Amino acid sequence: MAAMKPRTGDGPLEVTKEGRGYVMRVPLEGGGRLVVELNAEEVKNLGEALTGALP
Numbered sequence: 001m002a003a004m005k006p007r008t009g010d011g012p013l014e015v016t017k018e019g020r021g022y023v024m025r026v027p028l029e030g031g032g033r034l035v036v037e038l039n040a041e042e043v044k045n046l047g048e049a050l051t052g053a054l055p
Helices: 040-053
Strands: 014-018 021-025 034-037
Touching: 021 040, 034 040
Parallel strands: none
Antiparallel strands: 014 021, 021 034
C-alpha cells in the first residue's frame, strides 16, 4: 500500500495557459488548492479588480 501524504496548500499561486483558457491554482489554508479555469476576458477583469484593490 502506498504511503499517504497529507495534501497541503503550500506552494505558490500558479496560472498556466491551457488551450484557449487559463487555469489558476490557489493554495488554501486548510490544505489543497482551489482550481479555477478562466477565459482571457475574465483574466483581464480579475487583474483590473486586484490592482484596483491595492492602496
